[in-house]
Structure formats: structure tokens, C-alpha cells
Amino acid sequence: MIQRQTPESIGRVVATELKPATPHQFHFWTANETTIGIGAIVKVEGPGAGDQGSGRVVFGVVTDGFAYSDLATPLHDVVGAEGDPAKAAERPTVRQEIRLWTAAVLRQEPEEPLQPVPLGAVYLASDADVAQALRMDAYLTGAQPTGIPVGLYTAAGHEAPVYLDADFLLGPEAAHLNISGVSGLATKTSAVEFLLASIFQHFPAHKGRIAALCFNVKGPDLCFLDRPGALDDADRRRYERLGITPQPFERVRYYAPCKADGVNLNTLRTHPDLVGDVEPLVWGLEEVLDFAEVLLNRDDIDAKADAFIDFLSDRVLNKEFDDGFGGSHRVQTFADLDGLFRAIFDGLELTGRSDMWRTHHIATIRKVRNRLSNISTRCKGLVTDDGPSNDLPWGRFEDRTVYVVDVANVDALGQDLVFARAVSKLREHLERRDLGVEAVVVFVDELNKYAPGDGPETYVRKMLLDISERGRYLGLVLFAAEQFRSQVHRRVVGNAGTTLFGRMDADELATPGYQVLSPATKIKLATLPIGELMVRHPHFTQPIFLRFPRPAVLRGRDGVERFPPATDLPFEDAVVRQLVRLDRRIRPNQVKDLIAERRPDDVRRALAAVRRTRPEDALAYFRRILGARVAPVTAPAREAVPPLNPISEEPY
């Protein structure tokens, strides 16, 4: 894993009264033509280093560089050239110049007593030196190593693998990863894809099983994780150096909500060759009601609405319920719930009793009804009015499997709901230790949208705060990306044990959060090429620049070119496609004959039942469910809710 090389002196530590060497920083000069630069890791050997038991060795990372000549003042250059810049280039002698570098101390050996850096020779760090400088020796060796390759430290034509400590990346000592950088150039998604592959291949066996849940929030970013991408020789060499097999993820489960028609999937992974792997993500009333708080904005949140939602969950949902006006309800769907609401409104109006129903004000009831019906309208396809749900495999998560939930085309409110529910369910199962894996990485892009630094307090933000502060004990690990770190809640990014930075925006770098970085490090960040990152990790006392290979998966934009999304199928064909995916013996005409002239809602309901049950004979089961539920019953005429008299000043 570690290659040793004969060190070669590249510089010498210098110290003056104005620029002294300290225990945390030192300065050294090199030849003018040197290959080192900002971010290079160097080793200083003090006098006596190498002798047994004596000498001090210091590792540092270059944070700044200076070049100057012996020119006393720029005016003297003008005088020497007689005011002609062309003549300045013709000077017979080149002035003495210096390349002076500032380095921040990474580690001292021995660590105690902590002393100023000795004025010794400077060497470029070898693989072993890099491991020692970054304190990786503590977790790369021993009976249970916990190193996760994150990239190659690259300087002066030398490459050394850098590892993160799984105990500090995935818990329990520390956890979470935050990555920031400008769109398109920081390669945030690629970095996370590569790191997930690295984790899956190097997650220590003694730490158990691990899975990842990724939310695809824009375009086709994460839609082709199971397909191989293009790699060049340099990428393959880097993979080999890092000890990672360059291959796409072996097990990926895709989930996407349906479109409004309830049968076509709302994702860009709809190419006929791929769409069979995509599970519909459909939620009913029960799933939504658990997280109704997500749907309520700050003004909505009050004790009354909260109490009424709890009442619905505890006393009404999935129970025989007497509405107090002689009606009995078993509420399982949005349609059932709407029936209950109508019965309450009708009952109150017709009896003229009061504007209170079971201690709940009618305005509160109307508000909750509005919010719930709003979600079923805005997120039609994700939320079904009256059908059964199709959810992630809670309790059956598999080791080294990526679960992708594609919510790129879902309404923002629906995205919040998906995110809140999925993460909360993960937490519940991890607390009970019955998820199927011991740790889950949750990847969220556009973190500034879910956990903004300012703006109203939302359920999602509170939940992210909670994960970031307590998730490491549960094995619930947040990998989050955003363009502007300064716009994310401080506690969310602050709790990320590991931080990656891609190319950064100059304005972002001017914000207070980056004051600890030297101007040279900032300019390097602002000009960082694609594929390079700066990493901060608890074991590393200073930020380190790394290069990582392209992920071995098909990029989103390449994926949609190679596997162009299919156009939406007619209702019948879409139903056929879903049933054939479940049972390849089914012939399309059989299905089309079955569903001819049937109500689409009934077809959708029957299809959902087949999906949920996955029977041996899908067509027979589909036929049975369809037949049982579509008895030619004339739907009762829906009575309009009569207008209420003014009963409250509340505008609901």
C-alpha cells in the first residue's frame, strides 16, 4: 500500500526575526526551478535526524509562496533600464531571486515537547511520509484497519494515496461529509460517486454492512450508477494506485414517483432497456400523514393544527371511526379522508350545532384538509388519492447497495416530503437495528435548499440538524453537497467531520468561513482543475489537495445520450410494461383486453396491489383484484359542501 522512496533534499528552512520558525509554521527556500507548489507536503529533518534517538522530523504542507529579487525598489529597475521595459529584458545579469515558501506544520516527531521547526533540510514527502504526516499510520495499520481511499495526493510528479478513517467518516467517532464548489467545475457528484464506490470496496468488515440512499434532485445525475462509464489510462492507473476496482455499482435500486397518469414513471431513466429496474415510489395517506408537518409552513404550525393531525393519526387512520353524525368511516386513503371531512362539514352545517367538532375548530380542520389535499394535487404520481403505496424496502436494505430515489421532477414540496420521510424512516429502523444494514450514507445535493443558513425553520432543516448532530451514533451518515457552503446552516456543515472543496467561487472564498485559508490556498481553490479537491479530515491538521479518478459509472448526461428517455406510453401500454416486468410470461394483449373500458383508478389500484404482493401468477392476481374492485357500481352523486356561515375570524 505504501511505497518508499529515497528522499531528495529540495530546500532549506530559514528563519529570521520577522519570519521565525514556530511550532505551527515555517519557511523554506528552494531552487528557482522547483516542482513543488501550494499544497505540497514536505518533510524537515533537523540536525541529528536519522541518528538513533535524536533529531526532530517535521511534516508540513505548503500554504504560501513568495518570489522576490534583490531589487531595492521598483524605481531602480526603471533606472537600470532607462525607462525602457525592453531593455530590462536585455540585462546581462539576471538578478538574484528567491523562491520562499511558507508551510503549515502537519505533524512533529516527537510530538512532545512541541518545539519550533528546526532549521534543517527540506525533502519532498514520500508515500510513507504522507501517511505519517496525515496521521494515517494510526488507522492503516493494526488488526482492524479502517482506511477508505479518497484520492491521490499529487505533488512534483509524485503521487501518494490518501485515506480517510472510516471511524471518522462513517461514525461513530465523527461522521458526515460536506462537499462544496461551483456547479459544473467542482465535480461534486463525481466525487461522491467515486467515494461511495471506495467505501463499498473498503468498508471494514468488522463494521458490518453499509448501504447508500441517494436523492437525485436534478437531471439524470444519479440515474446510471449501474452502467460503466468511460475511463482513460490515467484514471485506471489512479484506481490501481488506490486499490479500488474501477467498476459500476453492482447493486443499484431505483425508485421514482409516477407521473400524474399514475403509470408512467417520472424519471429520465425510462429507456426500455433500463426502465424495468425502476420501482415506482407511491405513497398513500398513512405515509403522508406521518410527516404532515413537512407540508405546513411556519405560519401554519400551531398547536391546534398539530393536535388535529395527531388526532387523525391516532384515532382515525386505519380504524373504524364514528364521525358523531351517524356515519362510520375507515380512513385508509386520501379519498376516505376527504369523505370524513365532508361528513364533518355536512354534519356541522346541517345540525347547526357549533363550529367545533370534537374540540377541534372547523377552521383548523379546513386548514389541515387544504394542506393534505394540496399535496395530493401537487404531487400527483407520488401521492395516490386512493391506492396502496409502494415504498422503499424498509427492513430489507441490502449490503453494498445504492438506493436512488429520483425526485428531480417532483414539486419542491414533494421533494421535502420524500426527503423527510425517507430519512426519518432510516433513523427509525437504524435505532431499532432492523434496517438490514448497520450504516447508511444519505447523499443530498443542493443542501443549501434543504438546510439554508437563514430563512424559516422547517421540518427538513430540523431533521438535518438532528442527523448531523446525532446521526453518527446510529450509523446514519449525511453526505451533502452544495454550491455555497456559506449559505448552509452552520451547525449542519460544522458537524461534517470531513469536508471536500472543489473549485470555489471567489466571492464565496471571501466570506468569513474561509479566513483560515491562506491567500495562496484560496487562489488555488478558485482555479482548481476538474478532478482535484481539497479535503479536511479530523486526522489531517491542515487541508490537503487531492486528485481522484473519474467515477467508473456512466455520467448522467452521457447516460441520457446513450439511453435516451422513452416518450410516455399510452395508459394501456404503460400498464402492460409494468406487469410484464413483474411476470415475463404475460402477453400484452391479455392485459389490454382486461383493462379495456375499466376505470383508470381501478387499474392503477390493481396494478399497485400486484406490485406490492408480487404473486406467482401476476396476471391472475391482477385479474382478480381488478374484477373485485370494479363492480359496476354507480358512483353516488357528490354533494357540494354548502357554504358555511361566518363562524370565525380565521381565514380558513
Add this chain to the structure above:
Amino acid sequence: MARGWVDAIVAAGAVPVSYVPEASIGRQADAAEATVAELVEDAELRTHRVDAAAPAPAAVSFLDGIQQWRVVGQSGVVPLVRAYVAAAVRRRGGDRRLRTVAERSLEFAITHVEALAAPVRRALEDSGVTVVNLAATDLGQPSRTLRAAHVQVDRAREQLERQLGERCVTDLRDGEWLIVDGLLSESELLARHPRTLGVIKSHGAQFFSGADLERALTVPAGHRTSVFAPQSHAHQPIYSWYLRLWPWEGNDLLYGLLRIEARAHRETVAAAAGASGWLVQERAPVSTPDERWDRLLYAIHDVETYLRARAPRDFLSPTASRLPRAAS
């Protein structure tokens, strides 16, 4: 060893002192220069515009030396002087950067051994340091003794420069030149070499009088005087001329004025215009912050900087006050 013998003589009873003579005493050699010159170019001293476009040689080496000394002990009225001299040759090649090709240094003590207290003398002899013995006639008032010590330091440096220059000149490659900071005429080997030049910045010696003197000392910038041959029995025969690097008007007569020494040969007269041309180009880059920058070639300044950077650091003037120490 540097501090070793000083500590030894102090331990042996010498009183530790710290006195760095002022550098302004100046060199003694210039004052002893010949004062007669014979023109070898033109019938009367004239000024000539130099060939400003003359190409500099592809490779040029520059020789300079430094000297540092200080009084480090007193045995009665007899001072014990610690001296350091060094010289180096730095070569400039096609990349226009200077690199050291030869250097030498020497550290030694100067005193009048016979006048030292016995323990101090024994300590000095046991230390193994090279000792330059002053004559008994040099002892007396400190100024007299120090002047004698200064002469010894000058001699040591000049000898070191000469040795290094002679070694270097024999190694010069075809077309390569050697520029010496100071007199060329102190070495026969240097004075006879066709591609060596001496560059003299101090003008204690007077070679002309009357109108010729005025013409010599008011030579315009970018001009040289006629070549002349200083007449001296104490030095090797050479040819010489004045060369002005920067306009003197507004400053003083010697501002930017060099005197060049070269081989005493007729080819020197023919080559004076070209050599002067590329020497004028050597005024850039300027060698500030040295106060002599108007006539100090940058390459020579570079050699001096190199030597000072490598000299023992404890020759520098103490930064502490010279006030008596307070009783503890």
C-alpha cells in the same frame, strides 16, 4: 575553531572586547598608485563614445573579495584581532545567472605575540589559529596598532584574490573573460592575460593634471578616455582608461566613473571601445542598495553578497548598546 581561540585567550586572561573598526578607513593601495601616465592612444587625452551595441562575451567570470575584522581581546595594550578574508569567482553563462566556480576563505589572528601576557600567548599558540605577527614598532596607541592590523588584513585579502584570480585565469575557456574588482596590475599572470579586466572604483591615484585631468574626470556618460599606460615600478605594466557609466552632472566628478585596467598590449587599444561598450551595459541591473551602486557592477556586487552571506555571522557589529553593563 572560530570562537575557540577567542574563548581560549579570554580564559587565559585577555580582556574580552568588541570593537569593529569603521570601514571608512579605506584601502591603502590607491594612495600609493603611480601618478604618471603615458598615452598609448591618441596624441592627447581625448574622450571616445563607447560601442553601446558591443555584444557581451558569452561567458564572463567575476572576481571579488571581502575582509572582516574586529578586536576581540586586549592583553594589556596589545590588541588581539580576529580577521576573516574571502574571495570568490562567479561565472555568468548563457542563462545570465551567476554561479560560483571558485572560492577561498581564511581566518586568522593579528597581534604582537611577544608582547602578550604569557598565559594568553600560550593559549593563542595552543589554539592552532594562524597568527599574523605585528612588528614591535606597530605597538603603541590603539589607532597606530589598528592601522597596522588593517594593512595586514588588506594584504591577506589581496593575496587571496590574487591567488584565486591566477588559478581562475588559467582555467578560462576560449572567449571567456575575467573581470577583477580592483587592480589587475598586482598580478603578473592577470596583467598579461588577454581577456582579463580590472575594474577600479576608487580614484585615489592621479595620473593627469591640467586639461587632461579635467577631460578625464568630466568624461560624459557612455564615453571613455584614451588608453594610457600608468607608469609604476611597484606594479605590473598594464593599460588603462576611464569609463563613465552614469552622468556625473548633479552629483560629483567621480559619480559613475570607473578606471579600467587591461593587458599592456596594442590589441587592448583596439578592443577598448568594444570592451567599454559591454562594460557600460553591465550598469544594469543597478546594484542598489549598495551606496557605491553608481560604479559597482551588479555582478561584482553579487559576488560580494555571496561572500558576505557565507562569512561568519559573529563579525557583524553587535546590536547591543556599548553602554557599560549594569551591575547585577
